[in-house]
Amino acid sequence: MLSDRRGLWPASLLSPLACAAPAADLHVPADYPTIQAGIDAASDGDSVVVAPGTYAAPIAMSGKRITLRSSGGRRSRRLTAQR
Numbered sequence: 342m343l344s345d346r347r348g349l350w351p352a353s354l355l356s357p358l359a360c361a362a363p364a365a366d367l368h369v370p371a372d373y374p375t376i377q378a379g380i381d382a383a384s385d386g387d388s389v390v391v392a393p394g395t396y397a398a399p400i401a402m403s404g405k406r407i408t409l410r411s412s413g414g415r416r417s418r419r420l421t422a423q424r
Contacts, residue, residue, distance in 0.1 A: 362384070364387050365383075365384075365388075366387070366390050367379045367382055367388070367389050368392070369389060369390070373389075375396065376389065376391055376409070377399070377400050379391075380400060380402060380403065380405065380407065381403075385406040385407065386406065386407070387407050387408075388407065388408040388409075389407060389408070389410070390411070391409065391410070391411055392412050392413070393412070393413040
């Protein structure tokens with residue numbers, strides 16, 4: 342247990358900080374066949390890294406705090422959304 346001037350802190354208050362997983366890069370299509378599959382598998386803080394190409398499918402970020410980026414850098418990125 343940790344303590345401060347007021348007393349002891351239960352370990353249960355600190356355990357979420359100790360258990361946080363490091364952010365991961367999920368690669369489309371190498372690891373996941375579609376952008377949406379990568380998004381669905383991602384956790385907050387992860388990056389979905391998309392190889393250059395054409396992907397014709399709707400995507401939904403589903404409120405996740407993730408990064409969607411191109412593996413080819415800024416010059417090869419273009420995301421076109423359709424309604």
